[in-house]
Amino acid sequence: MFWGGALRKRIVATGASGAGGGVWFASPWIVGFLLLYMGPMCLSMVLSLVKWDGLSWSSVEWVGLDHFQRVFGGDRYFLKALGNSIAYTAMNVPLQIVVGLGIALLVRQSRKWRGVWTVVYYSPHILGGVATILIWWWLFNPQVGPINGAIRDVYLWIEIPLSLLGVTGVREWSVPAWLFSPFWAKPSLVLMNLWQTGGVMLIFLAALLRGDATLYEVAELDGAGRFRRFVHVTLPMVSPAILFSAVTGIIFSMQAFNQAFLLRNYQQQDSLLFYVLHMYQVAFEHHQFGYAAALAWVLLGLLLVFTLAAVWMSRRWVHYDMDTEGLR
Amino acid sequence: MSRDTGRGKVWTLIRLSVAAVLALPVLWAMWASLQSVDTIFAPQGTAWSVGDRGASLQWGNYRDAMTRLPMARFMLNSSLITLCATVGTVFTSSLVGFAFARLRWRGREACFVLLLVSMMLPAQVLLIPQFLVFEQLGWVNTYKPLIVPSWLGGSAFYIFLFRQFFRSVPRSYEDAARLDGASNWHIYRHIMLPLSKPVIGAVAALSAVYHWQTFLAPLVYLSDYTRYPVSVGLRMFHSMEGSWPNLIMAASVITLIPPLVIVLLAQRYLMRSLGERR
Numbered sequence: 001m002f003w004g005g006a007l008r009k010r011i012v013a014t015g016a017s018g019a020g021g022g023v024w025f026a027s028p029w030i031v032g033f034l035l036l037y038m039g040p041m042c043l044s045m046v047l048s049l050v051k052w053d054g055l056s057w058s059s060v061e062w063v064g065l066d067h068f069q070r071v072f073g074g075d076r077y078f079l080k081a082l083g084n085s086i087a088y089t090a091m092n093v094p095l096q097i098v099v100g101l102g103i104a105l106l107v108r109q110s111r112k113w114r115g116v117w118t119v120v121y122y123s124p125h126i127l128g129g130v131a132t133i134l135i136w137w138w139l140f141n142p143q144v145g146p147i148n149g150a151i152r153d154v155y156l157w158i159e160i161p162l163s164l165l166g167v168t169g170v171r172e173w174s175v176p177a178w179l180f181s182p183f184w185a186k187p188s189l190v191l192m193n194l195w196q197t198g199g200v201m202l203i204f205l206a207a208l209l210r211g212d213a214t215l216y217e218v219a220e221l222d223g224a225g226r227f228r229r230f231v232h233v234t235l236p237m238v239s240p241a242i243l244f245s246a247v248t249g250i251i252f253s254m255q256a257f258n259q260a261f262l263l264r265n266y267q268q269q270d271s272l273l274f275y276v277l278h279m280y281q282v283a284f285e286h287h288q289f290g291y292a293a294a295l296a297w298v299l300l301g302l303l304l305v306f307t308l309a310a311v312w313m314s315r316r317w318v319h320y321d322m323d324t325e326g327l328r
Numbered sequence: 329m330s331r332d333t334g335r336g337k338v339w340t341l342i343r344l345s346v347a348a349v350l351a352l353p354v355l356w357a358m359w360a361s362l363q364s365v366d367t368i369f370a371p372q373g374t375a376w377s378v379g380d381r382g383a384s385l386q387w388g389n390y391r392d393a394m395t396r397l398p399m400a401r402f403m404l405n406s407s408l409i410t411l412c413a414t415v416g417t418v419f420t421s422s423l424v425g426f427a428f429a430r431l432r433w434r435g436r437e438a439c440f441v442l443l444l445v446s447m448m449l450p451a452q453v454l455l456i457p458q459f460l461v462f463e464q465l466g467w468v469n470t471y472k473p474l475i476v477p478s479w480l481g482g483s484a485f486y487i488f489l490f491r492q493f494f495r496s497v498p499r500s501y502e503d504a505a506r507l508d509g510a511s512n513w514h515i516y517r518h519i520m521l522p523l524s525k526p527v528i529g530a531v532a533a534l535s536a537v538y539h540w541q542t543f544l545a546p547l548v549y550l551s552d553y554t555r556y557p558v559s560v561g562l563r564m565f566h567s568m569e570g571s572w573p574n575l576i577m578a579a580s581v582i583t584l585i586p587p588l589v590i591v592l593l594a595q596r597y598l599m600r601s602l603g604e605r606r
Contacts, residue, residue, distance in 0.1 A: 022431025022433035025426055026423075026433065028480050029420070029439075029480065029481030030439070032480025032481045036458060036461075040454050040458045044453070047456070119592075121346070127584055127587055129541030129559055130583075131583040134562060134580050136353065137566070144368055144370070146352075195350065255452045258543050262563060289456060289460070292456050296452070296454075299452070
C-alpha cells in the first residue's frame with residue numbers, strides 16, 4: 001500500500017503538464033509487465049534449456065534442447081497427459097457452446113424477466129472454487145451420491161412398464177462409477193462444467209441482443225419456419241460468438257487443473273492426468289523445473305496452433321458484417 | 329415472441345426447470361450439511377428415499393466444521409488477501425486504464441499491444457518462472473505473491489474494461505477542468521473515478537470473487553497451514569483421513585456465501601459492464 005502513496009505523490013508532482021506524463025499512471029502495469037511477464041518469460045526460456053532441481057543454483061546444468069527432444073521423442077506421460085487434455089477439450093467445448101447457446105435463446109425469449117433469468121443462469125459460473133468442486137465430488141459419489149440415487153429411482157419407475165414388455169432385472173442394472181472409473185471420470189468433469197455454462201451463455205446473449213431483430217420478421221415473411229430461421233438468421237448472427245467461445249474454451253480446457261488435482265484418485269487410472277497437472281507434478285513433486293518449463297513452452301505453442309487453426313477454419317462461417325452493423 | 333400464452337407458459341416452465349436443476353447441487357449440499365454421517369452413508373439409497381431419511385437437522389455440524397480445522401482462521405486469511413488484492417486491483421487497473429484511454433505518452437500504442445498479448449498468455453505457462461522470481465525475492469510462504477501482482481495493474485482484462493469506459497467519457501468534461509489548471513491526478517480522481525461507479529463495482533466484484541476462490545497460487549506459495557486461505561483449507565479437509573461429508577458440505581456452504589452475496593450486490597454493475605463488452 002506504501003506503493004500507492006508514493007505513486008500518488010509522483011503523479012501529483014508531474015501531472016500539471018496537459019495530457020502528458022501518462023507513463024507515471026501506467027507505471028504499475030509497466031513494472032508488473034516486466035516483473036511478472038517479461039522477466040519470467042525470459043527466465044522460462046533459459047530454464048527450458050537447463051536441468052535444475054529448483055533448490056541450489058550450483059545444480060544448474062546446461063542440456064540444450066534435450067528437454068524438447070524428450071517431449072517430442074514421445075515421453076509416455078507427456079503423450080498420456082496431452083491425449084487426456086485433448087479428449088477432455090473435445091468433449092467440453094462443443095457441449096458448452098451448444099448448451100450455452102440454448103440457454104441464451106431461452107433467456108432472450110423472455111422479455112419481461114430477462115435480467116432475472118440472466119442472473120439466475122449466470123450465478124453458478126461465479127461459484128467456481130474448491131467448495132463447488134467438493135460438492136460435486138459428493139454429488140457424483142457412486143454409492144451415496146444423489147446423482148446415482150436419481151438414476152436408481154428412474155430404474156424403479158421404468159421397471160414395471162418394461163416388465164410388461166418382457167424386460168426383467170431393471171433394478172439390477174448398473175450405475176456409473178463416475179469419478180471412480182477411468183471411462184466416466186472425464187465425462188463427470190464435463191457434466192460438472194455444464195452447471196457453469198453461464199459464462200458462455202452471457203457471450204451468446206450479448207451477440208443475440210445486439211443482432212438485428214427485423215431479420216427474423218423478414219425471414220418469416222419469406223415463409224421460413226422455426227428451423228430455417230435458426231439456421232439462416234440465428235446461427236450467422238452468433239457466429240462470431242461461437243468462434244470466441246471456441247477459442248477461449250480451448251485455451252481454458254487445455255489448462256484445466258483444479259478439478260483434476262482435487263478429484264484424482266487411483267481408480268481413474270490416470271484418466272484425469274491433464275497437461276497442466278502433469279506439468280505441476282514434474283515441477284513441484286519431481287523437482288524437474290527445467291523439463292516443466294519446456295512443457296510450458298510446448299503448451300503455449302500448441303495453444304497458438306489450435307487458436308490459429310480455429311480462426312482459419314472459421315473464416316467460411318463467421319459473419320462479422322451483421323455483428324458490426326448492430327454495434328453502430 | 330410468444331404470441332399465444334399457452335406456448336409462453338411452456339417456455340416459462342422450461343426456464344423454471346433449468347433454474348431448478350441449477351439450484352439442486354447447492355440445495356443438496358445444504359441438506360447434507362445438516363445430516364449426521366450415518367444418514368448420508370445409509371446404504372444403497374435412491375434420491376427419493378434420501379428425502380425420508382432426514383430426521384433431525386444437525387446444526388452442530390457447522391460448529392464442528394469451523395473447529396475440526398481452523399476454518400475461521402482460513403476465512404480470516406482469505407478475507408485479508410481478498411481485501412488487499414481487490415483494493416489494489418481497482419486502484420491500479422483504473423489508473424492504468426486512464427493512462428491508456430486519456431493520456432499521451434511515448435510507447436503507448438506498443439504497450440497496448442503488449443497488454444492485449446499478455447491477456448491471451450495462459451497463466452499456467454508463467455506459473456513456474458513466476459514462482460522462481462518470487463522465491464528469489466524471498467516471498468514464498470508470505471501473502472506477497474498473492475497480493476502484489478494486484479497492485480501492479482491487476483489483470484489485463486480489468487485494465488481493458490476501465491480503458492473502454494474512460495474512452496466513452498466526453499472530452500468536454502476534461503477540457504473544462506484543464507482550462508482551470510487541473511492536473512492529471514485531479515482529472516482522474518475527481519472527474520473520471522466518480523463517473524465510473526459501474527466499472528468499479530464490476531471490477532471489484534469480479535476481483536473479490538476471484539481472489540476468494542483462487543487455489544493454485546496459494547497452493548504453490550504457502551507452506552504454513554495457518555496461513556492457508558479457505559480454498560486450500562477446504563482441500564486439506566477433503567484429503568484428511570476419514571471423511572465427514574456433512575462437515576465438508578457445511579464448510580463448503582459457508583465458503584460459497586461471500587461470493588454469492590458479492591454477486592447479488594454487484595449484479596447491476598456486472599450486467600452493465602459485461603453486457604456491453606465488445
